[in-house]
Amino acid sequence: MEMIPMMQSFVFQQPASVLIRTMPLITLISLSYLGFSEIIGKHLQYSKFWNVNPQSNSNQTKLSSKTGMLMLYGPACLAGFASFALFPDGGIRFLLLKLALTIHFFKRLLEVLFVHKFSGGMSLDTAIIISVAYFASTASMIYVNHLTLGFPEPLIYLKYLGTLIFLIGIYGNFYHHYLLSKLRHKTERGYKLPKGGLFNLVICPHYLFEILAFFGIFLISQTLLSLSCAVGSALYLAGRSYMTRKWYLSKFENFPVGVKALIPYIF
Template structure:
């Protein structure tokens, strides 16, 4: 793994990222920093579709900005790392525009908060990619495989959720596939996507981004599971939040 030069600026930056990664899970779980969208949407705000496009498009701008010095003549590793992050966020923009079924608003605060973190994450991975890991070793190829699995799996779960609301905006209990084991398999595949990106990048900054994603999505999946259990009295008792048989 590649560690940064421990200048004052890097100590502050990585210290901030570490604190955020450690604290976001408990804050989300206990409702102190709950992002107000989807099932936890507010009573007022902006269009969820608009908010989602904003919060996924801004990281694309941040990524391209950070990668400008090497985009004209990238190495193979630089190109793969850049493409992985770009594909992830571009996919989320397209899903927000054409796939997801939204009901209710998203708060402006939530939009700005998520856009800010994702933009920081994309910029950081793109910036660190200026000095890429120098070897396409076995872990690098594992990263490619995990990234592809994560992207495809995440899309398939999003498509299944969208199909549930094809004829009605009412929430239903998801059935079939991984939904029989966890309530948020789309979160699980997003974690797999970011694990793949970390193995491609191999920078400490990418690891901290992965830690944040795991903590945040795990906590949110627990809250989502509790929401389903409260809303549907016939909700399957053995179903977990995000990791089958575990959490």
């Protein structure tokens, strides 16, 4: 997958390996397919979409949401921590990338343990698919950046801007997860209309800030693979947020129609 000249100013030259050169395209296609599948009703089975198609769930192994979420983020978090031992050197960019990925998934584990209130469940198949995707993308982004050590730096330096965007994204994601956790008491299992923060404008602001965090990670690493991961994740979360808004519209007669899915006033 060759880079066009304009991209060469802000993305590292790709290593010579055929596998490494094809990974960005494979990643983008795979994540885009998952986003399209959400829109046509073929959901990854977790959260509020666990019971959308009960017949298809009858033959699947069900996990508790908490167990499933720990499976989702645990391997990727371990990959982040392991990268400090496996690749102890590499300069400030590589350090920032390892920190960003590790912090992102460690934060998600802490939220699962201490913030989220769960309902529904998760299929084992879904847990495996997402867990493998997170682990593979985390390990691959770290490894590809390791391979670029010694390559000429991109003409435009974006790692510090990326760090700022990542921090905004991870804080906004946490803040809106916290607001969701305050919607119901420990004994409650039903869904309520979220409020506060950007929930007055979009139904999935936590996804919006997660997308910001992923683009922050791309700007830190400045590789084509991390760009594909960011764009692909954005497309998947856009599909998921679109269907989440549609789900709320079907469940709540008083859902404010002016509240968009992901981007205030636009989408």
